[in-house]
Amino acid sequence: MDHADHGASGADGPACAADLTHRILARVPVGMGPEAVVVDPVGGCAFVACSRSNGVTAVDLERAMVRWRAETGREPIPLIHDAPTGRLFSADARSDTVTVLRADTGERLAQVRVGEYPSGLGYHPGLRRVYSGDTAAGTVSVLDVDRMELVGTVPAELGAGSIAVDVTRGRAYVANFMSASVTVFDAQTLQPLGLLPAGNGPCKVVVNPVADHLYVANSLQGTVMRISLATGEAIDELPVERAPVGLCVSPDGRWIYVCNRGAGTVSVLDAASGRESHRIQVEQAPGDCAVDPRTGRLLVSNAGAGTLTIVDRPWLSGPAPAATHPLVGRPLPAFALPDAHTGQVRTTREWAEKKYVINFFASW
Template identity: 25%
Template sequence: MFQQGWFVMTNRNNGFWAVVQMGLLAWSGATWAADQVYVANEGADTVSVLDAASFQTLASVRVGRMPHNVQVSPDGKFAWVTNNGEPGPMADAAAHKGMAPGAHGAMAQPGAVWVIDTGTQAIVARVPVGMHPAHVVVSPDGRLAYVTNGGDNSVSVIDTSARKLVASIPVGPFPHGLRISPDGKEVYVANLKGGTVSVIDTASQKAVAQVAVGKGPAQTGFTPDGRWAFVSLSQENAVAVIDPATRQVVRKIAVGSVPIQLYATPDSRTLLVANQGSRQKPGNTVSLIDLERFKVAKTVVTGAGAHGVAIDREGRYAYVSNTYANTVSVLDLKDRKIAKTVPVGQAPNGISATP
């Protein structure tokens, strides 16, 4: 992560100093542009853009109705946002507001994924998908995007260059969170109302297995080394650990109330789990699981309704969206303390950092 400030270069042969302000390097295009964090504000129909160095808000981008999740592409050039189409009357807002697991209801019209240019923060595409889209991920090579459609039990596959739907894959009941394996060969889909994880083969674009995991699976994840997969069990207050080689649950780890999103650190040693709780009894913690001992090593207090988790490429900071507090907590992973709390839009849910 590049920090803004003054960078001094010395040329010993010519004996001169050249001083370059790092913050000005963004003018040349994508080179050394500031890292950013994108937050989907489901209650505000916006995406907040934060500077990952200063933690200041850079922009608020108007998107479609009730944006639930956002994902920055591997090249950092675009942010993909799931929503329910053009902004309009919010009569159906109660069906999704705050992502109360199990309380979702299908929207009357198919949803969409909108694409934000991260250089200009402009909307550059709108791609129709299935009913009630929840999460979106982009393949490691950047060619395809996968979107869960909770309203019709499917995953939409989008060609990111053409920005067109190329496949629709049936999965389990009410698919919600999904992640792609580090090698890009499989997509793990959490079926919130099915108690299963669907495994999609990215070569054939077909679901090739369903793994029974437990109650209320909300989001999946992998360690970067590919050794372990995970799924949060929102109705068990636990995380299930899956062996990708056997596609079997090998253990469960107790965490906080209503765990939703989870994310492993770049060194594959720690798993962060956001414990949202309910609107009536909000959770406000992130569990840090030691992946050598498979035990919670630390519980950090964030904000009410801790929901989304993203970690920067260096493993220095984690960003946690607090759905009921309308904030993002910046967690210093070295000190395991909150370094900053940033106000964002109403009901922030999905969150993603530039790679």
């Protein structure tokens, strides 16, 4: 989409702005209170859980327009996409259910009863399990992805919500918002493995398998904690802006994106150094984010604005690169030069429609 486009293109279309600093490509209206965002790179689609609309919205990422909307239970907050089955799982906080939808059409396939106020989901593709953080119950409900049914429960602490899974070690991590802690359990046996400390109001946990780190967004103190997955020890706390509630990591593990709900920004952190590279201004109350692995674009849900912001190349800061030379992409001008060995005049006509390399060499 042209960066210079402005205005809206209909009820389901994007409103575009020329934000060259951070390359905002589109702002797509999706519904009220959008929170979790997940991407289906094969289908070229993003799915957004709209908590105040009680549904999920599918967004075509090529056209930046809505494909379909589907009802779930009341107040869906987190969302999981299972590629092998083409299913979506939404945890519906005020219905105490997990709703299962077809990702291609939004058709409802099942609705599974879980613990009180489910507000977080985790996923282990190898074990074929989805884990639901039941905030009011202080538990984790475990669902079989293929059978779409409850298969177990794990004790956590009050405020259990966001869940991250380290598939390498087979461990799951649950952020306990009200207890300022992270519960660790075995993803297969469901055996509790202990607690990790967190800051005030841990809202989101994410695993970075490349850095071998766990990140915890502490919403009440404006920090992101880095924890070693190997040792379970806290490495440091990285300051961000107000009320960080959403997190995601770039596919190469290099960048951490933090949704600062109270500031309307996304902090871009270097995963190696922990330093903040820059901030991206999005819209009101960003809730969560995801990266499209095909394009590297960052997708940010804005709970206060009811939109999905699409950011191109979010790891770059500063002004847009200079325009390419006007001759780039045009046919090579015809010219002739004498052959250095024979003296015979050679012209570019001899290599028309062929690939060749010209080596310009000067001696002095």
